[in-house]
Amino acid sequence: MKSDATPSQTAKSLLEEHGKDRALKVVSDGIVDAHKKSDNYALSVWREVKAILRSVDAHKRPQAENLQPAIRKCLMCSTSFQSKDIGxxxxxxxxxxxxxxxG
Structure with a gap:
């Protein structure tokens, strides 16, 4: 972790370099190391980076295949109908x- 980088910059850098899963592993290792050193500042920074990484996919739209028209069963009468999208x-x-x- 660069000492002059913000948690957002660190998260972005880790995502670009490692991808989300590996970036979370790097952060977990950083948290363990900060615990061992009793470095509360580094611990708080790593935890913030972890929160940023976890929120990366939280607000993404559903996958494109879920937004396609399809034959679905009606939740009220159970008959099949052509829906415009998953909603x-x-x-x-x-x-x-x-x-x-x-209602």
Whole structure:
């Protein structure tokens, strides 16, 4: 870990150099080393880097294949229908009922 780098810069550098899984391993090793040395500052920095790395994929959109039209079963009536994407789970017929409109 460069002493002048911010946790964000360190996380970005580790991701570019190692990929997410290996970067998390490097961070875990850094945390263990900081514990052994009783270096609370380094420990806090490594923990922040770890949090940044873990959040990298947390807010990504679903994979493209999940966004494609597909035949899905309606959650209300169980009939199959052509949905536009993975978020469309109730068929148009059921959406037109008063039960659906009332919530």
């Amino acid at each position: 469309e789970r109730v068929c148009p017929d059921c959406k037109n009922t008063s039960t659906w409109r009332q």
